[in-house]
Amino acid sequence: MATGRLVEVYLDLLSQPCRAVHILLTCTKIPFEWTLVLASLVCAGEHRTLDFTKLNPMQKVPVMVDDGFVLTESDAILKYLATKYDVPEHxxxxxxxxxxxxxxxxxxxxxxxxxxxxxxxxxxxxxxxxxxxxxxxxxxxxxxxxxxxxxxxxxxxxxxxxxxxxxxxxxxxxxxxxxxxxxxxxxxxxxxxxxxxxxxxxxxxxxxxGEAFDKAHVSINLSMNRCWSSIFEMKIKKSYLYFVP
Known part of the structure; x- marks a missing residue:
């Protein structure tokens, strides 16, 4: 059953399960909007904010919000979307x-x-x-x-x-x-x-x-650019603290 609402998803496309969710949403044309939440090993931080923790106390991505229904874990999200929305049964x-x-x-x-x-x-x-x-x-x-x-x-x-x-x-x-x-x-x-x-x-x-696979993996660049910026800032801060007398 499709609706006029947008499914909200919180993803870090450096995350493999997040990309799987993004691909399913894209290739099945389920209307959605997504928010980038950096949560990878080297650029952790955005998934630990108070607002995100309210969505998922486990502080992990992906997270889906569908008309107020919050769901975590990629396996559950994929199966929920495939069950609820008008997508091919396969x-x-x-x-x-x-x-x-x-x-x-x-x-x-x-x-x-x-x-x-x-x-x-x-x-x-x-x-x-x-x-x-x-x-x-x-x-x-x-x-x-x-x-x-x-x-x-x-x-x-x-x-x-x-x-x-x-x-x-x-x-x-x-x-x-x-x-x-x-x-x-x-x-x-x-x-x-x-x-x-x-x-x-x-x-x-x-x-x-089709192109849904390429879109999800090309979008890694957005996550990667922000990730490397975070690493660089982290190393600069460490160096600064090291040299402060």
């Missing part, structure tokens, strides 16, 4: 077995694809940017090994011989996974480089959502 199928396949992946996602892909990006990009130190190669190699195990399972358990993670059509599960596995590209690392099956899946996801 996003979150009504048929119990097909819906259960989506729920199966999204439950697995939060302890596998999400932390393992995110850790590679954190170790290779965010922590060095924050601290000014070199990449910890030992920790990075362990993270890459964990991610390889996850990618093996994505291929053997979820994709198998089907085009998308949960069947013949794209679902919210594919959005969550694709955004996570795109994240390491921010450090110049394509984690699917040696995995043609997953490369073909990623291409199908991007083709299915």
């Amino acid at each position: 996003w979150y199928p009504r048929q119990p077995e097909r819906r259960a396949r989506v729920d199966e992946y999204t439950a697995w996602h939060h302890t596998n694809t999400r932390p393992h892909a995110a850790k590679v990006f954190i170790l290779e990009v965010l922590l060095p940017a924050q601290s000014g130190s070199l990449v910890d190669e030992a920790r990075l190699n362990r993270a890459l090994s964990d991610l390889d195990d996850t990618l093996d399972k994505l291929e053997s358990m979820f994709l198998r011989r089907q085009p998308f993670l949960c069947g013949d059509d794209i679902t919210v599960a594919d959005l969550l996974a694709a955004c996570e596995l795109t994240q390491p590209l921010g450090g110049g690392r394509d984690v699917l480089k040696e995995r043609p099956q997953l490369q073909r899946w990623r291409s199908r996801v991007q083709s299915a959502v």
Whole structure:
């Protein structure tokens, strides 16, 4: 059921789950407006304000407000939007077995694809940017090994011989996974480089959502520019405090 209202979302497009929400809203043409809330590891702050904490006491993005109804957690937001609004059923199928396949992946996602892909990006990009130190190669190699195990399972358990993670059509599960596995590209690392099956899946996801995928990822620049400004200001303040007699 669509309405004339705008769905409000609070997003940091450096966040993979936030991009998944942005893509679904864009490609399904649900009317929405979004507010940038910097909440990443290296530029934390805006998600800790009093006003934002009133919306989400957990101080995390994404947050959705739909006619006064406040919802947190990307998985819940994606499924809510796909259930409430007039969007193609394939996003979150009504048929119990097909819906259960989506729920199966999204439950697995939060302890596998999400932390393992995110850790590679954190170790290779965010922590060095924050601290000014070199990449910890030992920790990075362990993270890459964990991610390889996850990618093996994505291929053997979820994709198998089907085009998308949960069947013949794209679902919210594919959005969550694709955004996570795109994240390491921010450090110049394509984690699917040696995995043609997953490369073909990623291409199908991007083709299915069209320019919505590019919009969400191009919009990272807005978050990145503000993020690096925050890092620079933070380092200047630290240097100033260090040299004050």
